[in-house]
Amino acid sequence: MNGLLNILLPDGSERELPAGATGADLAASIGPRLAKVAIAATVNGELVDLNVALPDRATVGIITPESDVGRHVLRHSSAHVLAQAVTQLFAGAKYTIGPAIEDGFYYDFELSGGRTFSDDDLHAITARMREIMKADQPFVRSAVSTAEGLALFADQPYKREIIERVASGGAEDSDVGEVAGDGSVSLYRNTPDFVDLCLGPHVPSTSKLGHFKLMKVAGAYWRGNEKGPMLQRIYGTAWATKAELEEHLNRLDEAEKRDHRKLAVELDLLSFPRELGGGLAVWHPRGATVRRLMEDYSRDRHANGGYEFVFSPHLANGNLFQTSGHLDFYKDGMYPPMEMDNGTYYMKPMNCPMHCLIYRSRQRSYRELPLRLFELGTVYRYERAGTLHGLMRIRGFTQDDSHIFCTQDQLQDEIASLLDFVLSVLRAFGFTDFQAYLSTRDPKKSVGSDEIWDKATEALRQALDRHGLPYEIKHGDAAFYGPKIDVDVRDAIGRRWQLSTIQCDFNLPDRFDLEYVGSDNARHQPIMLHRALFGSVERFFGVLVEHFAGAFPTWLAPVQVSVLPVAEAHHDYAQQVVAELKAAGRRAVLVEANEGLGKRIAVEKSAKVPYVLVVGESDVHAGSVGVNARGRDVERDVPVSEFLRRIAVDVDDAMAAAVHG
RNA sequence: GCCCUCUUAGCUCAGUAGGUAGAGCACAGCCAUGGUAAGGCUGGUGUCGUGGGUUCGACUCCCACAGAGGGCUCCA
Numbered sequence: 001m002n003g004l005l006n007i008l009l010p011d012g013s014e015r016e017l018p019a020g021a022t023g024a025d026l027a028a029s030i031g032p033r034l035a036k037v038a039i040a041a042t043v044n045g046e047l048v049d050l051n052v053a054l055p056d057r058a059t060v061g062i063i064t065p066e067s068d069v070g071r072h073v074l075r076h077s078s079a080h081v082l083a084q085a086v087t088q089l090f091a092g093a094k095y096t097i098g099p100a101i102e103d104g105f106y107y108d109f110e111l112s113g114g115r116t117f118s119d120d121d122l123h124a125i126t127a128r129m130r131e132i133m134k135a136d137q138p139f140v141r142s143a144v145s146t147a148e149g150l151a152l153f154a155d156q157p158y159k160r161e162i163i164e165r166v167a168s169g170g171a172e173d174s175d176v177g178e179v180a181g182d183g184s185v186s187l188y189r190n191t192p193d194f195v196d197l198c199l200g201p202h203v204p205s206t207s208k209l210g211h212f213k214l215m216k217v218a219g220a221y222w223r224g225n226e227k228g229p230m231l232q233r234i235y236g237t238a239w240a241t242k243a244e245l246e247e248h249l250n251r252l253d254e255a256e257k258r259d260h261r262k263l264a265v266e267l268d269l270l271s272f273p274r275e276l277g278g279g280l281a282v283w284h285p286r287g288a289t290v291r292r293l294m295e296d297y298s299r300d301r302h303a304n305g306g307y308e309f310v311f312s313p314h315l316a317n318g319n320l321f322q323t324s325g326h327l328d329f330y331k332d333g334m335y336p337p338m339e340m341d342n343g344t345y346y347m348k349p350m351n352c353p354m355h356c357l358i359y360r361s362r363q364r365s366y367r368e369l370p371l372r373l374f375e376l377g378t379v380y381r382y383e384r385a386g387t388l389h390g391l392m393r394i395r396g397f398t399q400d401d402s403h404i405f406c407t408q409d410q411l412q413d414e415i416a417s418l419l420d421f422v423l424s425v426l427r428a429f430g431f432t433d434f435q436a437y438l439s440t441r442d443p444k445k446s447v448g449s450d451e452i453w454d455k456a457t458e459a460l461r462q463a464l465d466r467h468g469l470p471y472e473i474k475h476g477d478a479a480f481y482g483p484k485i486d487v488d489v490r491d492a493i494g495r496r497w498q499l500s501t502i503q504c505d506f507n508l509p510d511r512f513d514l515e516y517v518g519s520d521n522a523r524h525q526p527i528m529l530h531r532a533l534f535g536s537v538e539r540f541f542g543v544l545v546e547h548f549a550g551a552f553p554t555w556l557a558p559v560q561v562s563v564l565p566v567a568e569a570h571h572d573y574a575q576q577v578v579a580e581l582k583a584a585g586r587r588a589v590l591v592e593a594n595e596g597l598g599k600r601i602a603v604e605k606s607a608k609v610p611y612v613l614v615v616g617e618s619d620v621h622a623g624s625v626g627v628n629a630r631g632r633d634v635e636r637d638v639p640v641s642e643f644l645r646r647i648a649v650d651v652d653d654a655m656a657a658a659v660h661g
Numbered sequence: 662g663c664c665c666u667c668u669u670a671g672c673u674c675a676g677u678a679g680g681u682a683g684a685g686c687a688c689a690g691c692c693a694u695g696g697u698a699a700g701g702c703u704g705g706u707g708u709c710g711u712g713g714g715u716u717c718g719a720c721u722c723c724c725a726c727a728g729a730g731g732g733c734u735c736c737a
Contacts, residue, residue, distance in 0.1 A: 119666090219733055225734085226735080266672085
């Protein structure tokens with residue numbers, strides 16, 4: 001045994017290597033192809049550099065750059081090279097931290113004299129990074145004492161701060177990436193003049209990197225502290241291969257094309273007039289049509305799902321929000337008070353207090369529960385100026401808000417059927433890929449007994465299990481008033497959107513003294529569930545626009561059919577076709593022959609109308625239409641009755657598929 | 662709220678060492694009546710985001726503000 005390393009590979013085969021062999025030797029021994037792509041290794045499950053000595057009798061895995069872990073490593077190494085380039089190009093630059101993130105990496109800097117990075121700087125930095133990568137500099141780890149570390153980073157205050165905090169035992173999770181737990185300071189050096197605090201691992205050398213792009217400069221607070229210094233953050237994306245990089249950049253292009261703010265203008269859906277004020281939108285006829293259809297569908301489903309419809313005003317006396325606690329906990333998110341004769345009024349930031357009042361308007365019996373109140377309730381929240389984002393973050397929006405009051409015994413079933421309902425409605429809008437999150441109690445800030453938290457959390461968990469819905473638990477992420485489930489959907493290009501939420505609330509029933517009389521003739525407190533399905537109608541609409549890239553399915557399309565007479569002579573017939581379509585309940589418009597046919601078709605197509613009908617001489621005689629359907633070949637001489645049948649099938653199929661999921 | 666960038670016609674964008682502006686699309690009028698993705702001609706487009714300042718003169722330079730975009734922070 002002495003003098004040899006006995007390496008057991010994951011595939012069961014064994015390798016013998018001379019003592020002191022490194023991961024690189026290992027990689028080389030198992031074939032040149034693998035050696036070439038290997039950028040790190042795992043030893044007994046721990047990620048290590050290829051250039052560390054391997055222990056005897058270890059289980060070793062080779063990390064390739066295409067793997068998730070491998071990408072992480074190469075992105076983090078790219079961040080080091082970025083810091084190296086910046087410190088070389090900008091005298092006096094202070095570098096802080098630079099982790100790998102989804103799709104890439106970033107590094108935060110402070111430049112001397114408050115200088116900021118420009119686009120030209122990014123080009124220069126990119127060029128320098130390429131030089132460093134070409135230079136094939138090995139990443140070499142070393143460890144020094146705290147004192148040595150502080151001396152080494154004498155002119156790097158941010159690095160010193162990290163070392164000091166770790167030395168004083170104040171390290172948090174986010175520090176683990178930089179400093180070893182045993183008090184020693186872990187360093188990586190790949191050239192004499194650049195060393196960074198880091199636990200690694202890294203790629204063996206800078207030449208393993210290269211498929212990257214610096215994306216943008218942004219401001220970021222040091223350690224995320226709003227009161228702390230503002231740093232310059234450079235974001236980059238990095239991949240194992242050129243093809244992956246290009247694919248990623250294409251995805252970004254695609255996302256940009258789908259941007260709902262851009263499509264809202266192009267498709268004439270809605271606008272954000274400056275005169276209205278930031279974060280406020282007006283809906284144009286086409287956008288309003290889609291919204292109406294969404295809302296109508298939602299109402300139908302709720303009506304069939306055992307919900308009671310309610311309405312509540314947009315303004316309320318401050319006493320109400322005092323009772324609900326919003327004025328204490330949520331004041332910053334509310335619009336300033338309006339002083340009136342008989343009190344102080346506020347725009348409502350939530351519908352829940354109103355629904356509590358409805359519940360409380362008379363004595364309730366257990367026989368009435370669960371009581372499900374539903375409202376498309378418009379609320380107003382003061383979102384800080386820098387946080388507004390199209391329809392996704394807006395200052396006035398409409399929640400498809402439901403509050404369900406039930407007994408503890410009903411909780412389990414209610415949540416399970418609620419989850420069914422939510423997913424079924426989401427499917428109707430074309431979403432099929434869901435991911436849920438279960439947020440559990442943060443003991444530091446919560447109301448309610450252990451017993452009720454456990455019971456409710458368990459009810460949520462079982463509902464998720466019963467659905468086989470994939471979910472993650474976010475420990476301690478619940479609001480103070482109760483645990484919750486959030487549901488994300490994945491859209492057509494793979495992005496995730498957080499939409500629906502189901503939240504238990506042990507707080508408002510208490511604050512509003514809600515109660516019901518049980519079968520035991522005693523008074524009990526109901527549990528309240530908050531549930532938003534779209535979340536916000538506006539935001540959901542925005543997500544739909546991006547999901548469908550503006551090409552709404554036929555049942556939602558603002559215009560379902562455009563009818564184009566070939567020439568003016570066919571105008572009357574076209575009008576007759578439109579009338580028939582309308583009589584059949586279709587949203588159809590006539591596009592008069594005052595432009596070339598090709599032009600008119602192009603315009604209708606770019607408006608993403610699902611069916612463009614062309615009618616000419618032969619159609620007038622045969623009672624037919626030419627059908628140019630989205631994504632399909634043109635078909636001539638289709639009888640009007642046949643077309644009506646087809647579009648009905650198109651619409652019905654979508655809805656049937658949705659409901660039965 | 663903080664950092665950076667941006668703001669010129671309805672939209673997308675050019676532009677001037679500082680001498681008050683252009684293109685395409687859209688829009689209007691006329692011609693063309695065209696069978697499946699943008700026909701031709703003509704025309705009008707504007708307080709160059711707002712308010713100050715510097716200047717003989719500001720769209721251009723400076724300041725403030727507003728709005729937008731990208732981030733950070735926030736989203737009981």
